[in-house]
Amino acid sequence: MTARIGCVGAGSWGRNLVRVFDSLPAAKLQMICDADAKTRESLRNSYAESQIVGEYADVLTSDVEAVVLAVPVPHHYQTALQALEAGKHVFVEKPIALRYDHATHLTELAESCGLVLMVGHLMEYHPALHL
Numbered sequence: 001m002t003a004r005i006g007c008v009g010a011g012s013w014g015r016n017l018v019r020v021f022d023s024l025p026a027a028k029l030q031m032i033c034d035a036d037a038k039t040r041e042s043l044r045n046s047y048a049e050s051q052i053v054g055e056y057a058d059v060l061t062s063d064v065e066a067v068v069l070a071v072p073v074p075h076h077y078q079t080a081l082q083a084l085e086a087g088k089h090v091f092v093e094k095p096i097a098l099r100y101d102h103a104t105h106l107t108e109l110a111e112s113c114g115l116v117l118m119v120g121h122l123m124e125y126h127p128a129l130h131l
Contacts (some may be wrong), residue, residue, distance in 0.1 A: 001026070002026060002027060002028050003026060003027045003028070003065050003066055004027075004028050004030045004064045004065045004066070005021050005027045005028065005029050005030060005031075005065070005067075005068060005086075006030060006031035006032070006033065006059040006062060006064035006067050006068070006088075007021055007029065007031070007032050007033065007062060007067075007068040007070065007126075008033045008034075008056055008067060008068065008069050008070065008079065008110075009033070009034060009061055009069060009070035009071040009072075010032055010033075010034040010039050010040075010043055010069060010070070011036070011039065011070070012126070013070050013093065014034070014070030014071075016045065017068050017120075018032055018043070018069050021068055022047060022050070027052070028047075029047065029050045029052060030050060030053060030062070030063075030064050031050060031051045031052075031053060031058070031059050031062055031064055032047055032050050032051070032052050033045070033052075033053045033054065033055070033056055033058065033059050033111050034054065035054055040052050040053075041055060044116055045072065047106065054071070055079040056079065056082070056104070059083075059088070060082060060083065060088070062087040064088065065088065065089060066088055066089035066090070066091065066116075067079075067083040067088045067089070067090050067091070067117060068091045069083070069090065069092040069093060070093050073093075073095065073098065074095060074096050074098065076092050076093070076095065077098065077099070077102040077103075077106065079092075079098075079101070079103075080092045080096070080097070080106050080117070081105070081106060081109070084106065084109050084110055084115055085109075086118065087113070087115070088115070089108065089115050089116040089117070089118075090106075090110070090115070090116070090117050090118070091118045091119075091120060093119075093120045094119050094120055094121055095119070096117075096119045
């Protein structure tokens with residue numbers, strides 16, 4: 001089964017996430033969303049099979065199953081909240097939110113909806129951290 005993924009934010013770090021999620025055999029990078037027109041244009045040749053959009057609402061109303069968020073940190077809570085409310089699984093870069101109550105709210109919402117909420121802790125599974 002192939003998961004349909006939408007990546008939101010394709011700037012410096014987001015470009016890495018786009019590359020990684022595009023390479024996963026169990027995922028189809030269906031959409032890439034970035035507000036910057038130059039960034040969108042630079043992605044078109046490399047990711048010709050992905051729909052490239054400039055509006056987050058296009059991702060939320062699409063049939064992607066999961067959203068990868070690489071947006072500026074002050075927007076983590078709101079964009080993750082919107083994705084969960086739209087019934088999407090969410091991978092959000094760290095930190096999950098700037099406030100504890102926001103992080104708790106996202107966690108509780110994901111659990112109550114049966115959705116996966118994952119935070120992108122880069123080194124969490126690195127063997128050096130689990131000696």
